[in-house]
Amino acid sequence: MKTYTPFISGAFLPWQGETIPSIDPASGTEWSRVARCGASEADAAIRDADLAFRKGPWASATPSERADMLDALADTLEIHWEELVEPEIRDNGKRITEVRGQFAGLHSWYRYFAAEARKLTPETQDNAIPNVTSVGHWLPYGVVVAITPWNSPLMILAWKLAPALAAGNTVVVKPSEMTSASTLEFTRLAHQSGLPPGVLNVVTGLGHEVGEALVRHPLTRKVTFTGSDFGGRKVAEAASVGVVPTTLELGGKSPQVVFADCDLENTVNGVLSGIFLSNGQTCVAGSRLIVEAPVKDALVTRLLERARGLRLGDPMDPATQVAPLANEPHLRKVTSMIAQAKADGADCLLDGTQTAQGMRGYYVGPTIFDQVRPDMQLWREEVFGPVLAIIPFDTEEEAIALANDSDYGLAAGVWTSDAAKGARVADGILSGTVYINHYRSVDPGSPIGGIKLSGYGRELGPDAIKDFLQVKSVWTGTAPVPDPFP
Template sequence: MRTYTPFVSGEFQQWTGETIPSVNPATGQEWSLIARCNAADADAAIRDADRAFRQGQWAALSAEGRADKLDALADVLEERWEELVEPEIMDNGKRITEVRGQFSGLHSWYRHFAAEARKLAPVSQNNSIPGVTSVGHLMPYGVVVAITPWNSPLMILAWKLAPALAAGNTVVVKPSEMASASTLEFARLAHEAGFPPGALNVLTGFGHEVGEALVRHPLTRKVTFTGSDMGGRKVANAASDNVVPTTLELGGKSPQVVFDDCDLDVSVNGVLSGIFLSNGQTCVAGSRLIVQASIKDKLISRLLERARPLKPGDPLDPSTQIAPLANEPHLRKVTAMIEQAKLDGARCLLDGTETVKGLTGYYIGPTIFDQVSQDMEIWREEVFGPVLCVATFESEDEAIALANDSDYGLAAGIWSTDTAKAARVADALCSGTVYINHYRSVDPGSPIGGFKQSGYGRELGPDAISDFLQVKSVWTGSSPVPDPFP
């Protein structure tokens, strides 16, 4: 059994302190240990990152030099990404086909932001004052704290780390205590790619013991967090004490709005991928199916026909279609929400707690509820599991009202062959991302982020590096300053 230790100042630290077991979700058995870091470790990691930001190899790099480092990392990832696959699966149980799909393209995120770094330049500013010019200089914040979740640790880390480094910051990463191994293995590859000490540090442990200490540290200058809305509130509160800006990508309860003029086969595929890929453990999971009443029975019949035979199994087996949930506490939560929905009167058309009986590990299969009222917990609260709730509508206005009746606003899907109607509905939906006739796309050029309790700020997109930069306005007078007191 391997023990993973903190990665600080370019090396794995010796560790004699407490550890946290990492459990393989497919077996329920411990497979590794991670260091249980504390506030003193947080202080050391932040101070090391701050030194690297102010002096040494990282501080001396130009934007071109930082781009070269990111390209070197991309080269290593392109050649050796398979080294990262098994540690992530052993931690969070995601299917190997999904992890391979993510990691085979992981290098492209770092390559993209290397190119963006090369575009950084001072910005000319217009002003109306005679004899004075002003220029905006783009300045990194300093130490950035990046807190990542357990569902896709390295993919979501790329969205934070690549633009933060491209901008010239140093970064201290706190991965979820439920899934830290792949991030530490990634740090090893970054070091081998030539990243200087202190540019990337990784601390593991519980949020209340080390995560909060990182966010509250007086040398922390920026925080970026992906996780639950409850976690986001804690992070925002902690960061506010030192007036530290935060970017929060939080939960979702995303609607899939299906009109009767849709391409039914395409829609079924989209709804299935939106909720049952990754076992629903994704912030953009399309967990609320809002379908026009005239096609509801046909659509539900197709979904059940496709979902029932999906094969659960070992996530390391490429033939597996249903992998386990990521950890035991989450299994208990999802199971409890399914049971509460039954008690509340929702009709369970497919019960994923029954279809996986006899399996070892943290399994729940596809679950579909009909006759769900809008006041039920299963409709209003994020499950973060393979649970789909169905409601019907008659009119376009009713569909929009149902879709927007949520505290969240991260993503939404629209399925219709009427392009004008789809565009109208997209404009009316309160979601940071709206997909029309497809779902789950992500690209470095398109922003990700939510409305309402799904968070604030955006990751990726054309302003991704700007999120990790501050503007310093430099004014220059070209004529003598007149005597202010003649």
């Protein structure tokens, strides 16, 4: 059984301390162990990253040279990405078809931000002062702490690491203690690609033991976090002590607004994709179905037909359509919320806890509730599982009000054949991203992020690299300064 240890200064450290078991969600059995690091390892990783930022090949590299290193990393990923598939599946149980799809394109995130690095040049600033010019110079922060979740560790790491490195920072990663293996295997490849020691360090362990130590460290200059709104509050609180800027991509309770004039089959595919891909374990999961009354019965009937036919199974089997939840505590949370929805009076049309009975591992199948009220826990709180809540509406204004009746604002979907209506409703929904007649798209060139409890700041997009940069204005006089006291 492999024990994964922290990666600091270009090497995996020997480890004799406590470890954390990594459990295969498909079987419920331990398959590897992860070092339970603490404040001393956090300190070592931050100090090593700070040294690499100030001295050595990374510190002296031009933006173009950093871009070359990112391209070299992308080259390595194009060749070796398949080595990362099994560790991620064994850690979090995601289907092999989804993981292979993500990892086959993992290199593209690094290539995109390598190109962005080459665009970094001083920018002339407009000012109305005679005989004075002003130029903005982009400066990296220094050491960036990146805290990643367990649902898509390497893809979300790419969203943070690629722009942070392109900007010239060094990075210390704290992956979820439940899914650290693929991050450390990736780090091995990154080092093999020629990334200088100290530029990427990884420290494993529990949030309150090592994550907090990383965020509060006096040499930490920037924090980027993806996770729950509870975790985001803790990170923001810890970072505020040192006045350290944070980017928080947090939870969601995303609405799917369906109008009677929609293309029904396209909508069914989109709703299924939004809530049941990754078994609902995505921040943008379309968990609230807001459907116009005349089309509700037809839509729900078709959704039930399709959802009942989805095959639960081993995530390593390409034929599997629904894989397990990622860990046992999350299984308990999801099943508890399903039970609470029943107790609250919601009508369970399809019960995934029954579908999964008798299966080893942490399985819950697709679950669909009708007769949901806006005051129910199921409507208001993030399940982060394959659970869909349905409420009908009669008017466009009512649909927008239901969509916005949430503490979250990460994503939303709108389904209609009326382009003007789609644009109008999208404009009215309070969300960082709105999809019209499709769902779940993501691309390096398009920002992603939330409002309200879904966080603040944006990842990806043309300005993502600037989230990891500070601007310094340099003013130059072009004529003699007059005597101020003539």
